[in-house]
Amino acid sequence: MIVGDVMLDIYMKGKVERISPEAPVPIVSVTETFSRLGGAANVAQNLKSLGTKPILCSIIGNDEKANELLRLMHEQNMITSGIVKSNERITTRKVRIISNNAQMLRVDTEDTFDLTKTEHNLLMNEIKNIINNKNIDGIILQDYNKGVLTEDIIKEVIALANEKNIPVGVDPKKKNFLAYKNVTFFKPNLKELRDGIGIPSKEESIDDIIKAVDSLQEKLNCRYLMTTLSERGVLIKDYETNICHHIPAHLRKIADVSGAGDTVLSVAMLCLVCKQNAYNIAALSNLAGGLVCEELGVVPINKDRLKEESKKIYS
Numbered sequence: 060m061i062v063g064d065v066m067l068d069i070y071m072k073g074k075v076e077r078i079s080p081e082a083p084v085p086i087v088s089v090t091e092t093f094s095r096l097g098g099a100a101n102v103a104q105n106l107k108s109l110g111t112k113p114i115l116c117s118i119i120g121n122d123e124k125a126n127e128l129l130r131l132m133h134e135q136n137m138i139t140s141g142i143v144k145s146n147e148r149i150t151t152r153k154v155r156i157i158s159n160n161a162q163m164l165r166v167d168t169e170d171t172f173d174l175t176k177t178e179h180n181l182l183m184n185e186i187k188n189i190i191n192n193k194n195i196d197g198i199i200l201q202d203y204n205k206g207v208l209t210e211d212i213i214k215e216v217i218a219l220a221n222e223k224n225i226p227v228g229v230d231p232k233k234k235n236f237l238a239y240k241n242v243t244f245f246k247p248n249l250k251e252l253r254d255g256i257g258i259p260s261k262e263e264s265i266d267d268i269i270k271a272v273d274s275l276q277e278k279l280n281c282r283y284l285m286t287t288l289s290e291r292g293v294l295i296k297d298y299e300t301n302i303c304h305h306i307p308a309h310l311r312k313i314a315d316v317s318g319a320g321d322t323v324l325s326v327a328m329l330c331l332v333c334k335q336n337a338y339n340i341a342a343l344s345n346l347a348g349g350l351v352c353e354e355l356g357v358v359p360i361n362k363d364r365l366k367e368e369s370k371k372i373y374s
Contacts, residue, residue: 063201
């Protein structure tokens with residue numbers, strides 16, 4: 060199960076051949092427009108591409124873009140029963156304008172206020188119904204600060220998961236960073252770690268990061284803490300065994316980092332559910348995150364390519 064903010068990623072691709080006479084900006088002659096699943100929906104499609112059966116739970120608007128988002132889910136044979144439409148908000152959409160294989164501009168249309176009481180009740184009813192009637196192996200909380208993962212939703216889902224012995228993995232944002240207590244797996248990036256626990260922004264050593272992670276674990280009481288470090292790879296610590304691993308990044312030709320965090324969490328949680336150790340969790344998810352960065356736009360991980368690349372780790 061994936062609970063969090065879903066969005067529609069819209070791409071407008073074209074050519075730039077002149078500058079506007081109205082302002083010193085390029086004119087993009089659009090040749091192609093297409094949409095993809097984004098946010099928590101990208102986590103779901105990553106898990107789908109890896110062979111799992113994701114169930115996505117979220118609140119979207121009751122609008123044209125909501126219908127487009129659901130259409131994309133249906134095209135991938137994804138379960139939509141956990142998606143709730145609301146007249147009180149719009150469906151989040153991000154429009155990216157691309158030319159010469161580079162993103163030139165992004166335009167966001169969204170509501171970011173917390174769920175209303177009615178929306179909260181509708182969403183929690185769906186979540187409880189699914190957990191009680193489906194065989195849920197793991198729950199991912201994917202936070203983009205768009206209002207779905209309120210502090211109350213977070214606490215209720217974690218409590219329900221712990222009651223059912225279902226592992227919970229989190230990709231946090233700053234707003235509710237310390238609300239994710241008693242989860243199994245917590246994956247901030249370095250900036251989120253800095254912002255979330257108030258450490259100064261500087262070029263930290265790995266030892267500095269480990270100290271910050273230890274401090275965060277005391278506040279959250281989670282088993283695994285994995286911090287993504289961009290070009291420095293990932294750092295994971297298993298607090299049950301007290302084993303820490305720093306895995307460097309693989310050299311890649313980076314085209315677009317959009318959605319890489321979604322892929323990292325998807326692969327990490329699938330490894331965790333399959334009872335892999337901390338090293339394998341970090342190594343495979345780090346590898347997967349690098350692979351999707353070679354693609355332009357938000358795309359799910361290719362299972363066959365991940366399988367082939369992963370052989371190099373263990374060869």
